[in-house]
Amino acid sequence: MRPIAEKLKEKLYVLPIVLIAAVVPLIVHYKKINLSEVVASYWIRDYNTDFFSYYKVIFLLGFSLLALITFYIYFRKEAGKKLKKTAYYYPIFIYLIMILLSTFFSKAQLTSLQGFPDRYEGMPVLIAYLLITVITINLFNKKEQFEFLLKALLTSAVIIAIIGLSQFFGYDFFQNVLGQKLILPGREFAELSTAMDFRFEGSNILFATFYNPNYAGSYFSMLLMLSTVLYFFARSKKRIIVLAAASSFIFAAWLGSLSRAGILGAIVSTLVVAVILNKKLVEKYKKVLILLLIFLAVFTIMDIYTDGSLRKEFLSLGTETQLAFMGETAQIKELKSEAGYLHFKTEEEYLRFGFERENDFQLIVLNESDQKLDYSLNQSEKEAGYFKFEDPKLAAYRFKVLESENNDNLILEFKYGNKTAEFLYASKLNGFFIIGMRNNVYPLEEVESLGFEGKEMLASKRGYIWSRTLPLIKEKPILGYGPDTFAIFFPQHDVVGKFKYFNRSKIIVDKPHNLYLQIGFNTGLISLAAVLILFGSYFFRNLKLYLTCKFDNYYTEIGLAFLAAFTAYAAAGFFNDSVVSVAPVFWIILGLAGAVELRLKNYP
Structure with a gap:
């Protein structure tokens, strides 16, 4: 012993x-x-x-x-x-x-x-x-x-x-006084304790x-x-x-x-x-x-x-x-700026959003047959200020127009189902751009991808991330990009892809x-x-x-x-x-x- x-x-x-x-x-x-x-x-x-x-x-x-x-x-x-x-x-x-x-x-x-x-x-x-x-x-x-x-x-x-x-x-330890005192510095406790919230979406x-x-x-x-x-x-x-x-x-x-x-x-x-x-x-x-x-x-x-x-x-x-074997398709099939219109295509419809210059930049929306669609203010208190289409078949769409810091430009706040994005209309260029993180503006373009085509929604959108990651690995196969640099070199400018697959354009991967x-x-x-x-x-x-x-x-x-x-x-x-x-x-x-x-x- x-x-x-x-x-x-x-x-x-x-x-x-x-x-x-x-x-x-x-x-x-x-x-x-x-x-x-x-x-x-x-x-x-x-x-x-x-x-x-x-x-x-x-x-x-x-x-x-x-x-x-x-x-x-x-x-x-x-x-x-x-x-x-x-x-x-x-x-x-x-x-x-x-x-x-x-x-x-x-x-x-x-x-x-x-x-x-x-x-x-x-x-x-x-x-x-x-x-x-x-x-x-x-x-x-x-x-x-x-x-x-x-x-x-x-x-x-x-x-x-x-x-x-x-x-x-529903009794988060970190939200009670004892838990907060353990994880917050004393000198800033009063200020931080009331603002602290770690809750995730859902319950x-x-x-x-x-x-x-x-x-x-x-x-x-x-x-x-x-x-x-x-x-x-x-x-x-x-x-x-x-x-x-x-x-x-x-x-x-x-x-x-x-x-x-x-x-x-x-x-x-x-x-x-x-x-x-x-x-x-x-x-x-x-x-x-x-x-x-x-x-x-x-x-x-x-x-x-x-x-x-x-x-x-x-x-x-x-x-x-x-779904991993069959593929899960995204709701949005096409999103581009062309001939002064924002083209928005899904499985069900093909809409074009634009502004009539001669009518003090009035927003117009055309369907696939070039017919103007009627819309009116949403009466819902939750989405006050947003417009909705008169056609009940288009109930998934809500939108409103805001002035940008540059008076020559306009911002189209756009919602489709649970997807949200902001599009900048540049009047001098007669075209639309999408707004990403920190309000940076990007062209409506998708980046290079490899694999997972039609399966971008796989495993809670991991298919999208993997399809954009593989081409980058191919570019630097020996040394990579450096420890923990994924967010720096991932194509964060793929705001269109984020909107299509993550629901939000202002998100970092x-x-x-x-x-x-x-x-x-x-x-x-x-x-x-x-x-x-x-x-x-x-x-x-x-x-x-x-x-x-x-x-x-x-x-x-x-x-x-x-x-x-x-x-x-x-x-x-x-x-x-x-x-x-x-x-x-x-x-x-x-x-x-x-x-x-x-x-x-x-x-x-």
Whole structure:
């Protein structure tokens, strides 16, 4: 039996990694950041008010530096000056080199270093991910160390889940006095507390400490698989009860995020685990059945509370899959300026909006037969000042005309269904332009796209983003554009595309909604290949390992839990990108998985 002092020392070595996994995702605090002129031109204003990323980055980098120091001490005193031998270092090293080169040659070098607003995944953060992975592989050797991290990680996950569920049930922790005092600076509390509102469109949806429900989905799918596999192997009554309770809270938060990427990740991971465990699931059917019944009760309660929205969300997955193969067409087929008219074409009608110069620039609207359409003021209080067509078949259209700062020009405020845009009519040019973010004016043109034609609406408009991202990757395939520079180089001037597919013309696309496209875009295809080799080699080597495993010791059991968590995140990554709120936990889990694999290889 090892002395207590030795056990304490081993835990101190891994403490910085534990703090990254358990504390960083919990951090929420206000920070006002003045933006550089270049970044501000892509943002809604000259500064950013950040709650969910900036301080996470600060603590991540601080804990990573502390981890490096403790690793150095361990390396000098304990490890005999030898790193553990694993082929995983090679793709990690290649990815590291490409991050450095991509940053050095980036045309947006400052953003590559600092990261983009609300994200801050610049070069130092990406390097920190790789650093903590290598350190975790080497520092975690004993059961006490793994248990120390798992207890801290699951405790953190349950706290985050409870915060998220408070949002789901309409009692957002961050909106009450205690929550606001924790996340707002005292000197500005009175001013900020009344204006703070994190609510997303719709109701009964949670974002926890991640701001975006999609990121909550990635996090909770990863932790759900980790906790449920640990529950499956738990033997003591106390451990079974604790893990069942933890899994239930995490499951509820996973549901409440309403993230289809998170749902996909958990489903794929569950299938992999089911294939591996196979007959063992039948052998322990009672334990499995108990947890499934608890999950069913949680689902039923939450579904009743939301009037069936959870059930509808899961049932809609089949429709989404069908649309992925068939394609989902956009409502707007054509939008252009020609011969002094704004041409607006849908499946049902073809309208032209223009101004009669001789009649003091009176707005006229023509149909496909060149007939003038009658319109009148909308009597609806909600849309006072807007005109509507007399023809009830055209009820989706609402519009009004405003004078611009230049008296020679006019602005047509236009609504079609739930789509909104502003068009500038330049009288001297006798043509229309579309107004984008920060009231910049753009011609009515679409940009180059690659793939996903007719499927731009796929996966909540991800098809549109991917189709505009792929041509840019083709232009800079080796080094990419620099870490976290996606928003800078994405064609933000494609305001027509945004209006057609996102409903709003004044919106910024700051992420690709795909982890792998994100890597390829930011740091190049060589780094993407390195990451795919790293992920693929780990997954298939461990799948082979656990398919023939008897699961008769602690390390095989937690090893499968780590594989399940890895699979959930990697699968969700096809529809979600990397973010500092979640990614550090994933890279630590990958490091833990590597450490377990090496232990099983050396001590089967």
